[in-house]
Amino acid sequence: MARNIDGTEISRVMRAEMAQQVAELQAAGVTPGLSVVLVGNNPASQAYVASKTRACETLGMKGQTLNLPEDVSKEELFAVIDRLNSDATVHGILVQLPLPAHLPYKAVLEHIHPDKDVDGFHPQNAGLAFVGDPRAFIPCTPAGILEMLRRENIPTRGKHVVIVGRSLIVSKPLASLLMAPGPDATVTITHRHTPDLAAFTRQADILIVAVGKQNLITADMVKPGVVVIDVGQNRVPDASSARGFKMVGDVDFDAVSQVAEAITPVPGGVGPMTITMLLANTLQAARARVTRSQPS
Ligand code: NAD
Structure with a gap:
């Protein structure tokens, strides 16, 4: 049975660290x-x-x-x-x-x-991120996924990461970050025109899914021991919820949990990390402003 990667808990720890840094800036x-x-x-x-x-x-x-x-x-x-x-x-x-x-x-x-x-999302930041310049603001979801893997001690070096989806806001920057020196992963990107998606997803040591289709990834599409990061956010009707709907990811969570080593739930996985990295980027922007305004 897979271990749950708890994005809410990782976010709680990170936000406590950041609150300290905010207090220092305020001082x-x-x-x-x-x-x-x-x-x-x-x-x-x-x-x-x-x-x-x-x-x-x-x-x-x-x-x-x-x-x-x-x-x-x-x-x-x-x-x-x-x-x-x-x-x-x-x-x-x-x-x-x-x-x-x-x-x-x-x-x-x-x-x-x-x-x-x-x-x-500005092309200047996208370009800086692509060339690995530390001045770049990294889009929040890819940044959150990297941080999550790092804090969960999930190694990426030499691992085969398969990403499903090729969006500009998640998948492309994520691929570039993961293949860079440091994370050192081997990355495959798949998308809606990839024939035989399962032939690729079965090769993944780490499978990252960012599509927006409930149950796109089923248990037969992953290899035992895989780490699964589910980015998808799909609203499905749910009469038992006061809101009338619930959020689910792109992965058949219950079945894939039987095969995977670790998996992110939806909600409570990538979502909170995305907001946490937005706070981190805002902090980075405020710090950069302070640095720029200091006389050299
Ligand atoms: P998008 O909506 O721009 O594009 C979807 C991608 O999925 C495309 O690249 C397409 O080629 C691919 N695709 C579609 N059908 C496919 C199929 N059958 N097989 C393989 N690939 C297929 O992507 P996005 O903006 O990255 O959003 C994807 C999902 O992630 C959505 O559910 C979105 O709500 C969610 N999302 C979540 C967060 C978060 O913080 N949790 C952040 C951003 C996006």
């Missing part, structure tokens, strides 16, 4: 601040944003949400971002995705100043 007169821009009324986005700003506040950071109407124009949204870019009390800016279709999300993400891009 030096700086309160790290994160501003989240939320366009429209998507309930899932509202819930994610609320948990992000709440997490900031529990650490002593300043978290604020700017709610903009669904029909906000590109120019109005850019003006809000401009204002946040030049506000010295705001260290991190995040525009919650997905955006309504009339807004060009790539141009919106590029409008955020790279020094405040705590999601790490």
Whole structure:
């Protein structure tokens, strides 16, 4: 039976460490601040944003949400971002995705100043991360997965990591991080056009799944002793829940747990780590600002 990798507990430890660092910055007169821009009324986005700003506040950071109407124009949204870019009390800016279709999300993400891009989605940060430059903000989900493996003492050197999904926000940066010197993994990326997915997933020492399809990975698709990281977040109807739904991942958790050595649950695995790394990136942004403002 697989050991559960408890993202909530790892996050609790990390957040306690960070609270100490926030207190030190505050003593030096700086309160790290994160501003989240939320366009429209998507309930899932509202819930994610609320948990992000709440997490900031529990650490002593300043978290604020700017709610903009669904029909906000590109120019109005850019003006809000401009204002946040030049506000010295705001260290991190995040525009919650997905955006309504009339807004060009790539141009919106590029409008955020790279020094405040705590999601790490600006092409400048993506490029810095790709070349292994420590100034980069690493996207929160890949950063959280790496941190989780490190803190759980799961070795990656020489291991075959198979990633299912090729997204820009999770899979591509994760592949680049895992193959870099340090983690030293051998990485295979698979996606919707990969023929015979199971032929690849069965080779994995560590299997990371970021697709968004319930039960995509079944027990016959993994080898015994595999470590499974389930990034997927799927809402499925659940009459027994007050919300009327529950969250499940992309992996058939009960069956795969019989075969794997370790596995992340959904919820309580990758999700909390993503928010924790957002706090870490905001702290990094605030520290970098303090360093830049000191006379050389
Ligand atoms: P995405 O939605 O941009 O893309 C999905 C990927 O899955 C694509 O690359 C596609 O090629 C691949 N795919 C689709 N069907 C496939 C199949 N049958 N076989 C193999 N590959 C297939 O990806 P994303 O934004 O990385 O999100 C993926 C999932 O992870 C979603 O459920 C999302 O909600 C979740 N997610 C969770 C967190 C977290 O913090 N836990 C963070 C980000 C994303």
